[in-house]
Amino acid sequence: MRVLDKSRTVAPRGYNRWLVPPAALAVHLSIGQVYAFSVFKNPLLERFGTSHTSVAVIFSMAIVMLGLSAAFGGKWMERNGPRKAMALSAVCWVSGFLVAALGVQLGQLWIVYLGYGLIGGIGLGIGYISPVSTLIKWFPDRPGLATGLAIMGFGGGALVASPLTARLLEAYAPTPAQAIVPTMLTLAAVYAVLMTCGAAMIRVPAPGWRPAGWTPPARGANAMQSHADVRVGNAVRTPQFYLLWIVLFTNVTAGIGILEQASPMIQDFFPAVTAATAAGFVGLLSLANMGGRFVWSTTSDKLGRKRTYIMYLGVGAVLYAFLAALGASAVGLFVALTFVIVSFYGGGFATIPAYLKDLFGQLEVGAIHGRLLTAWSAAGIAGPLIVNGIADARSAQGVTGAALYLPSLVTMCGVLVVGFVANMLVRPVAARFHEPETPALVVPQADRVPVGVVTEES
Amino acid sequence: MTSDQPLDANDTAALTEPAAGGSAPVRALAIALWVVVGSLLAYGIAQTVIKASALFA
Incomplete structure (x- = not known):
């Protein structure tokens, strides 16, 4: 084979x-x-x-x-x-x-x-x-x-x-x-x-390949971007790995808080909303989830990964607070807030590998990403447990309507704040974890082709 | 092949000759795959937009 x-x-x-x-x-x-x-x-x-x-x-x-x-x-x-x-x-x-x-x-x-x-x-x-x-x-x-x-x-x-x-x-x-x-x-x-x-x-680029005309940004242009590679064995010994684990865990947990209960939640917030309309709401959130993955992750190339997660987690926490305080006031506001929150959830998934690449280089970024995805598994258990557990407890107390979800929303707001703090603590990886530098195998200028141009060889 | 490992004979060969088959068929297949995945995505998005439109009905 x-x-x-x-x-x-x-x-x-x-x-x-x-x-x-x-x-x-x-x-x-x-x-x-x-x-x-x-x-x-x-x-x-x-x-x-x-x-x-x-x-x-x-x-x-x-x-x-x-x-x-x-x-x-x-x-x-x-x-x-x-x-x-x-x-x-x-x-x-x-x-x-x-x-x-x-x-x-x-x-x-x-x-x-x-x-x-x-x-x-x-x-x-x-x-x-x-x-x-x-x-x-x-x-x-x-x-x-x-x-x-x-x-x-x-x-x-x-x-x-x-x-x-x-x-x-x-x-x-x-x-x-x-x-x-x-x-x-x-x-x-x-x-x-x-x-x-x-x-x-599928194809992988030849060793040392770079897009035509592109050179890695100068040191200091983006403090978070590493110019050295870190192997997975070293990466899991850095605090940055665990901070990003918390970032991913909190972002996913908060997103699941909405996605898990989307249909019953909108019907409990607004009794006039029918099951068919609620299904439409779920569809809209699916679009937000998918669109957020591409739009926000692409935006992170301009904005920087750390700032992008400040937005996901910081703005996300504020939006959750608004949802708890004002969500029941109008359907349009509820839909708009949840749409942005879920787009941040999708964006968080898509941007994390690029964040890892910035911090640890691209040498074993797939393996490091794999280790980090345990946060997804953990959040997949924690998110529904928090939301369903609180909703069940409130329901048993006879609480109905939007009030059923208020503690969940406040909890998710707190979860996002934890992630926000973790993200703020992320610093460039210490040099002792870097692999020794080797002379780069750079493709000669004459052999490079402009990015996006279909050549005879392609 | 990633830049962390030294080139071996196989890699060198791969750099000097097409990786798998001729380049034109590879390009044609890749473009065809773009069409397939693009169509699938468009189908999924269209179906979801129809579903989501119930929210505004």
Whole structure:
């Protein structure tokens, strides 16, 4: 399988870097389906006749495995290159669907856990980090754009999978419960093709490659940007890693606070809002989540990563406070505030790899990103626990309407303030963690091609 | 290949000849993939906008 070797993915001279993002998007669009898992929830409940919790475990397992496989597979991915990693991701993700379909067919829920949750979850983690790491290497001049492009695909994956899955469930059988197996098999086939194309088309730049006419900014131009690389083993020994872990954890926890309860929340705030309108609100938030990934991450290239997180966390905390104080006054205000909050949530996901690249260099940024994604897994557990726990407790006290969510909103405001402080404490990584400098392998000027121009060789 | 590792024979070969197949087919496939992922994204966004429009109905 030499075709999967890292050496076989090195781009030839003059390769147009804009040919690489669709490969990354193909993988992220596929694995982003995980956020549309809720479409399977009711059919699975009907098929297995079990509790909501039992079915919710499938999604939770997948997200936990995402964090774990990204954390432990990142180093392997850096060593073996993105094509092998994407191929492994495709095998796991598609196998996950096939095994889960078998579990549904046999009526064995544990096989669904094993398939979608465990095997599929491994595919998620490896598939998440490899395109991000690769695009960062192609866009050293615009890492925020690069990570925004890739991670936008993950958000977009849910937008594609949700209506597609709903249509397949309707089309294959009289009831959705009877259509789960053919729907899963169809999705497996679609994702197998798409991810294989992504793996085939991925390229890494040659050593020392730089965009034409671009030179790394002078030292001091941006104090946060490192001109040296830090290996993952050293990165996890720096305070910066743990500060960014807190930043990601708090940003994700706060975003989940809205996303988890979006539909019931708007209906409780405004009793006149119907279930159909609430579904529209959820759709709008999905757009905010996806759009924020690209727009805010790209903006961070101009604004700087630290300032961007000051905005996500600081402005986010203020918006949460406004939501708690004034959210119930008008639907328009409520929608506008939550829209911006969720766009910050998406932006936080997309900007973190670029922040890591600034601090630790691009040498093992994929592996470091993988380790940091454990914050996502932790937030995926903490966020819903906080929101649901408080809402349940208030409900038991007989509280209704907007007041049901006020403690949650105030708590999330506090969570964001913690993240804000952590971000303010981030300083450049100490030189003792840097790898020794080696002479750069710079592509001769004559061999460079202008960025974005399609050449004969591309 | 990242800049942290020295070049080996395979890498050198990869730098002097097309990485996989001819360059024109690679470019055509990459552009086709752009079309596919762009269409999928457009489909997802359009479906979501239709869903979201219920909020303003």
